[in-house]
Amino acid sequence: VSDANPLKKLNQEIFVYVARKQQEIDELKKLEIFRREFLADVSHELKTPIFAAQGFIHTLLDGAMDDVKVRDKFLQKAAKSLDGLDALVKDLVALSQMETGEIRMHKEMVDLRLLTLEVCEQLEHKANLRKTLLKIKPDQLAHVWVKADAYRITQVMTNLIENAIKYGNDNGKVVVHFEEEKKHFVISVRDNGPGIPSEHLPRLFERFYRVDKSRSREKGGTGLGLAIVKHILSAHGSKISVASKVEKGTTFSFKLEKAD
Ligand code: ADP
Numbered sequence: 001v002s003d004a005n006p007l008k009k010l011n012q013e014i015f016v017y018v019a020r021k022q023q024e025i026d027e028l029k030k031l032e033i034f035r036r037e038f039l040a041d042v043s044h045e046l047k048t049p050i051f052a053a054q055g056f057i058h059t060l061l062d063g064a065m066d067d068v069k070v071r072d073k074f075l076q077k078a079a080k081s082l083d084g085l086d087a088l089v090k091d092l093v094a095l096s097q098m099e100t101g102e103i104r105m106h107k108e109m110v111d112l113r114l115l116t117l118e119v120c121e122q123l124e125h126k127a128n129l130r131k132t133l134l135k136i137k138p139d140q141l142a143h144v145w146v147k148a149d150a151y152r153i154t155q156v157m158t159n160l161i162e163n164a165i166k167y168g169n170d171n172g173k174v175v176v177h178f179e180e181e182k183k184h185f186v187i188s189v190r191d192n193g194p195g196i197p198s199e200h201l202p203r204l205f206e207r208f209y210r211v212d213k214s215r216s217r218e219k220g221g222t223g224l225g226l227a228i229v230k231h232i233l234s235a236h237g238s239k240i241s242v243a244s245k246v247e248k249g250t251t252f253s254f255k256l257e258k259a260d
Contacts, residue, residue: 041208045088045223053081084220091224095207098231105149105235109259112144112153112185116176119157123165132165133173144178144185146256152232153256159225160189160252166219168193168249181255188253196244204242205230 056078064070097103113136120127120134127134146153157176164174168191179186196204196211203209208223210216216223226240233240233254244250 038207042092045208046085048217049081049085049088053078053085056081080220084217084222087220088222088224091222091228095224095228095231098228098235103152103235105152105232107147107149107236110146110148110150110153112146112148112187112256113141113178114143115150115154116144116157116161119154119161120176122158123161126162127165127174130165130168131171132168134161134165135173135175137175137177141178141180144187145259146185147259148236148256149232152235156229156232156254157189159229163225164189164191164193164250166221167191167215180258183258184255185258186253186255188251190249190251192249195246195248195250196242197246198244201242201244205240 056074060071060074060078064074094103116136120136123134161174161176165172168174173192175190177188177190179188200209200211204211205226207227209226210221210223229252230240236256238254238256240252240254242250242252
């Protein structure tokens with residue numbers, strides 16, 4: 001009996017070891033699948049604007065250049081495709097740096113109200129084109145002091161407000177709301193656009209996930225905006241959430257730590 005016990009113990013240890021190794025192998029397999037899917041997604045996304053620009057340029061070379069109106073239209077389309085390619089490469093680099101932890105957040109005291117005001121000014125032209133009203137609420141909060149990386153949070157606010165304008169309705173309204181809690185501010189960006197059907201909500205923050213592929217591309221989206229937002233907020237110890245009602249609108253919200 002005394003000999004059986006060490007054997008039993010050894011047996012158990014081997015079992016635990018094998019189980020742990022199996023888990024490691026499973027994780028590596030998952031990572032490999034993720035890497036392969038990512039590469040496939042990226043090459044597909046890169047090919048789309050490249051093929052489009054190639055198409056326009058070859059049509060021009062094949063004779064479309066002779067008609068000035070057609071020439072200008074095709075050149076504009078080729079330029080738009082290349083601008084899209086540029087935005088995509090920039091977003092890809094940012095996302096991959098965030099995923100590998102290469103980008104550090106430089107947290108400082110930031111007035112989020114002022115930062116949001118500046119973002120709204122930057123986006124005013126786009127809002128005017130769609131006759132969208134941009135508002136910051138409530139009026140009585142003169143400053144919203146938080147601890148955050150100003151540059152990265154500017155990216156977050158730009159992405160959310162720009163999406164609200166892009167995917168909202170013409171003559172719509174976008175409201176950025178600040179709510180003070182004991183240790184945090186809750187920030188929300190709300191639009192009164194067409195909303196997002198509930199089945200899409202769980203996947204919205206995945207890279208290249210789009211509710212309406214052709215509409216997003218036509219609006220110049222890279223499909224990476226919300227994935228980047230999620231990463232930046234996670235590096236701030238925060239989480240982005242979304243609530244949406246079809247035909248009523250969408251609200252994205254998150255918390256940031258108050259600066260003392
Ligand atoms: P994109 O570059 O395509 O805009 P995002 O990651 O920023 O990519 O957004 C992912 C998708 O989520 C968009 O393609 C769009 O379908 C949907 N979406 C994002 N914001 C809104 C919004 N405010 N209202 C409706 N749909 C939205």
